[in-house]
Amino acid sequence: MARSTSRAALIASLVAATFLTACSGTQEVPLESYSAEDIYRQAEAKMDVKKPKKAAELFGEVERLYPYSEWAKRALIMQAFAFHKDRDYENARGAAQRYIDFYPADEDAAYAQYLLALSYYDQIDEIGRDQGLTFQALQALRTVIERYPDTEYARSSVLKFDLAFDHLAAKEMEIGRYYLKRGNYASAVNRFRVVVEDFQTTSHTPEALYRLIEGYLSLGLNDEAQTAGAILGHNFQSTDWYKDGYALLTGRGLEPKARGGGWLGNIYRQILKGEWL
Numbered sequence: 001m002a003r004s005t006s007r008a009a010l011i012a013s014l015v016a017a018t019f020l021t022a023c024s025g026t027q028e029v030p031l032e033s034y035s036a037e038d039i040y041r042q043a044e045a046k047m048d049v050k051k052p053k054k055a056a057e058l059f060g061e062v063e064r065l066y067p068y069s070e071w072a073k074r075a076l077i078m079q080a081f082a083f084h085k086d087r088d089y090e091n092a093r094g095a096a097q098r099y100i101d102f103y104p105a106d107e108d109a110a111y112a113q114y115l116l117a118l119s120y121y122d123q124i125d126e127i128g129r130d131q132g133l134t135f136q137a138l139q140a141l142r143t144v145i146e147r148y149p150d151t152e153y154a155r156s157s158v159l160k161f162d163l164a165f166d167h168l169a170a171k172e173m174e175i176g177r178y179y180l181k182r183g184n185y186a187s188a189v190n191r192f193r194v195v196v197e198d199f200q201t202t203s204h205t206p207e208a209l210y211r212l213i214e215g216y217l218s219l220g221l222n223d224e225a226q227t228a229g230a231i232l233g234h235n236f237q238s239t240d241w242y243k244d245g246y247a248l249l250t251g252r253g254l255e256p257k258a259r260g261g262g263w264l265g266n267i268y269r270q271i272l273k274g275e276w277l
Contacts, residue, residue, distance in 0.1 A: 036062050036071035043075065047082060056082035056091070073099075077108045080115050089119040110144070114153035117141045121160050124167055131171050137164050169199035169208075176211060189215040193263065196231075206232060206241040212264075213245045222254055227264040229256030234271055 031039060043058035059082060062075035080095035092115060099112040117140035123133050141164065144157040176191030192215065195208035209232040216225035229249050232242045233256045249256060258268040 031061050032065060036066035036069055036075075039065070040071050040075055040078075043078065043082070047078075047085075052082040052085035053088070056086060056088070056095075073103060073106070076102070077112055077115075080112060084115055084119060084122075087122075089123060092116075093119045110148040110151045110153050113140070113144050113147065114157065117144055117157060117160075121164060124164060131168060134164050134168055134171075138168075165199065166202045166204070169195050169202040169204040172199070173204050173208065173211075176208070180211060180215060183218075185215045185218045189219070196267065197263070206236040206239045209236070210241040210245045210248075213248055217248065217252060222252070223259040224262060224264055225249065226254050226256060227258045227260065227262075227268055229254075230258045231264065231268055231271060232256065234268075 034042075039058055039062045043055045043062070046052070046055035046058060056079050059075040059079035062069075063072045063079070066072050076095060076099050080092050080099060083089075083092035083095055096112045096116040096119070099106075100109055100116070103109055103112075117137060120133050120137035120140055124137060138161060141157040141161040144151075145154045145161065148154050172191050172194050176188045176195070179185070179188035179191065189212060192208040192211045195202070195204050196212070199205070209228050212228040213225045213232070216222070216228060226249060229242075229245050232239075232245050236242050246256060258265060
């Protein structure tokens with residue numbers, strides 16, 4: 001009898017434990033019952049286990065449930081960061097811009113502006129892609145540099161600005177080569193001119209000058225081709241582009257020498273005054 005009672009009690013306790021476990025596994029505690037700090041810590045924990053999308057949602061709940069609090073301010077900048085980690089660049093920009101609008105004088109405003117710039121910059125992945133994002137990245141990076149010049153974000157933005165600038169020049173070069181190969185020399189020259197005039201500090205300038213020699217010679221504009229060669233020789237004499245350009249000109253009985261006026265003539269005169277490159 002005692003054995004039967006003991007067994008019945010054990011079964012009853014197991015059933016009760018199972019019931020409680022099931023209840024605790026399905027019952028969710030509403031976020032409203034947590035403090036702002038508790039929700040913020042939950043969001044941080046999601047970031048730690050590489051779940052930025054869920055973290056962004058939780059950071060957003062801090063802002064929704066506890067607006068205008070110190071935790072809401074911290075959660076907003078972290079939400080921008082979490083969205084960016086999740087590659088949700090549009091929402092990252094939105095959160096970063098809200099932070100800048102709400103807390104323009106806060107010490108994290110520089111970081112918010114930097115995140116906004118990164119949301120454009122990190123989408124620059126292919127030369128053949130539409131370059132609107134590159135222009136937007138340049139504008140946003142310039143804002144960081146000008147508005148927060150003494151921060152680490154400004155220093156990083158300078159490097160990224162140069163890379164984005166180089167990216168635009170690469171796009172012009174790609175299109176120019178395309179036209180050149182297909183015998184559309186006038187259009188090719190226009191593209192290489194853009195690089196020389198607007199992107200002269202990039203690594204693409206020597207090739208652009210060489211391609212101008214090619215294009216102008218193909219158009220029968222020898223004076224322009226010689227002037228392009230003179231500029232190439234003055235600034236990039238040690239490069240293979242100059243050696244190839246020199247060979248191309250001398251093979252036609254010409255030489256690298258500034259001749260005539262025009263836009264290249266103006267650039268050559270600027271070189272002599274030390275105002276270019």
